[in-house]
Amino acid sequence: MTKVKTGLSRKLLTRVLSVYFILTLIVTFGQILTEYLNAKNHIESELQTLKNTFSTSLTRAIWELNTPQAVSIAEGLMELPIVEGVQIRDENGKYIADIGRTNKQALEPVTTGVMKDHPGGTFGYSFPLIFEFSGRTSNVGDVTLYSSIGIIFSRIEVGIFFLIGNAIIKTAFLVFLFLNAFRQMLTEPLSELTQQISEFDVDRPESSKLHVHIDDDNELKLLQSSYNELIDDLIDYKRRLKLTQDELTDANRKLDDQNIFLEQEVAKKTASLSKIMLDLEQQKDELIVKQRELRQENENRQYIEDELRKRNTELAESMQTLQLAKDQLVESERMASLGGLVAGIAHDVNTPLGVGVTAASFLQERLRNLHQAFEDKKLTSKTMTAFLSEAEQTTTLLLSNLNRASDLVSSFKQVAVDQTSEAERDVDLKVYVNEVVQSLAPNFKKTDHSIDIDCPDDLVIRCAPGVIAQIFTNMIMNSLIHGFEGMSQGKINIVIKAEDDTLHISYKDNGKGLSENDLQRHFDAFFTTKRGKGGSGLGTHIMYNLVTQTLGGQIEANSEPGKGLSYDITFPLRAV
Structure with a gap:
């Protein structure tokens, strides 16, 4: 062994x-x-x-x-x-x-x-x-x-x-416990089983059964019982093998008789098969004719497929042309929005600059009078006190108006640059939305409309600011042009909050709202209720594409006639 x-x-x-x-x-x-x-x-x-x-x-x-x-x-x-x-x-x-x-x-x-x-x-x-x-x-x-x-x-x-x-x-x-247990329960019984199995005698299987003392009813005892049953099966197999050999000898004799009978049957079947082969040859000729007809039909079908492929190519080129035209219209809409912003800011900046020029001219005149009084040695304490009081009031007026103009220009500059750039940067959302609203202030100057913004302080996100500016500009201008038409006091509520790495923007106005039919087509390209009055129908479509494609979010509009229009916008936040 x-x-x-x-x-x-x-x-x-x-x-x-x-x-x-x-x-x-x-x-x-x-x-x-x-x-x-x-x-x-x-x-x-x-x-x-x-x-x-x-x-x-x-x-x-x-x-x-x-x-x-x-x-x-x-x-x-x-x-x-x-x-x-x-x-x-x-x-x-x-x-x-x-x-x-x-x-x-x-x-x-x-x-x-x-x-x-x-x-x-x-x-x-x-x-x-x-x-x-x-x-x-x-x-x-x-x-x-x-x-x-x-x-x-x-x-x-x-x-x-x-x-x-x-x-x-x-x-x-x-380790000690395992060594002792493995030796008593596994190593010694396995060695004894192995020794007895190695002494197996093919000619005397009755004397080759296993006799190992195993106290527990475990797998080794089951192995011993199975091996002994296998020996019993082997003994029975040898007995049945002898009977089978006798039966095989008798079957061979019967097989010889059957072979003679089969040879006679084969001769009969051969004659029948010859007739069948003649029938198959005739069917083959008919099949060749059918194949020729099928080949002609395939050639006709190939010609039709080539024509369809040409038509599909022409249709694809037409779709590319339409997409290019659509992109040009979208860019024109963005530039038109920026042009309106420039006109409003320019008009609003002229007022503080005019006041500043007037104040500077007044201060120059007072300085000239003071200098003349000093040259003529007529400068008195009363004259000096009056000059200081007027100069203080004038400089205060001048600084306040120049600061106002500076704030307007700064807001316009930031929003305008962002609208024409796709570069990403960190944006303080509350400050930036206020800048966008301030840049749109000239459009609300002659109205009593109001905008209320609820946004947490220090909510900083990373994105292309032009996307945020374009979305809020389109929503606010849509409310001003369409929602507040014929209204004296419109109100816009904007709520911004971040939850679970997702930014939620809720926008609502109290305008005249939309019908159910118009609401279903609200985000469709070129759909507008101001057809022929300057409306392009691209504002809400651009807004929808910016939210769903650029920001990877979702936007939903809800409205009823007379109950205003609301937008619910969500998109994932990116790590700053």
Whole structure:
């Protein structure tokens, strides 16, 4: 019998123990990692707690320019076990104190408390120093407290040793238990079964049955029973094989008789087959005629397909021409919108500029009179006081109107550039929507219409701003031209909010609304209720394409006659 190089029980034991060792290593490492993270969280919490302990005294010391006291506080913090480094900077980013293990900080001042990991195994908590005076707050500097991984390991050192020792003891006990169990339950019974099976005698199968003492009713006992049943089946097979051989000899004799009968039948069938072959030859000639007719029909069909292919090519070229014309019309609509914006802004800027020119002329005249009085030595205190009062009023008027003109031009410039550019940038949505509304203000100048915007502060998204400007411009101008026609006091409500990485825009006016038939065609290209009155029918179509294609979102319009028109717009936010 060939000896097995590696026993089944040893392989099974090796795999079981390997899996257990791997799981033990993973669990132990996970427990150590958990201890490490818990200890790090506790230290970070302690660093944040230190802010409440000394931030007030340190803020006052920096405010009073008491640098020695600030350095003394920093040295006191270094005495704490969890602190390995302290950095104190003033509002200009200049270091007042830099003690222990620290890292170079960014020049920008710290505005909020932040926990940050640093190279070299350190991490720190940075927070600003805010001084309150007369109801006002002022940032006088910032502080960074450093700790390290070494401090964390010093806290969890005993726990790590306990976890490793516990894992080693459990592993050793389990190895001993598995070795003993595998030897008694698997290795010894398998060896005995193998020995008896190797002594199998083909000529005497009755004496080759297995006789192994197995206490448990397990797979090995089942294997022994199955093997013994196989021996019984083999004995029965040999008996039946002898009977079958006798039956086969008798069948061969009968087969010879049957062959003679079959030869006679074949001769009869051959004559019949010859007649069938003549019939098949005639059918073949008829099939050749049918094939010729089918080939002619295929050639006709091929000609028709070629003609259809030519017509499809011509139709595709016509569709490309129509798409190009449509794109040109869309671009013309955008330029027309921008042209209307330019005209409105130019008219609105003329008023503050005219007031500014008048104020400057008046101030020039008063300066000339003052200079003349000075030359003629007639300058009195009363004259000087009157001049100063008039000059103050004039400059105030001049600055307010110039600032107003500057705001109008700035809003127009930003919105106009965005409408003609597809470049993406970070956009503060509330500020930008207000700029778009301000650029459209000349269109509402002679009306009592109002626009209410509800948008969270500091809602920053990344997109092409021209898309946002075009969408809001089209919605607002659509309300002004169509919805508020014949109305004296129209109202527009805009609500913007972000939920679950999705931006929601709700737009609603109290205009005259749309009928159900017009609402169904609202986003169709070239559909307008102002046909022949300057309406192109592309405004809402452009808006629909910008939302669904450029922003990858959805837009839905709802309206009833006399109840205004509303838009619900959603599109996914992109990371800033």
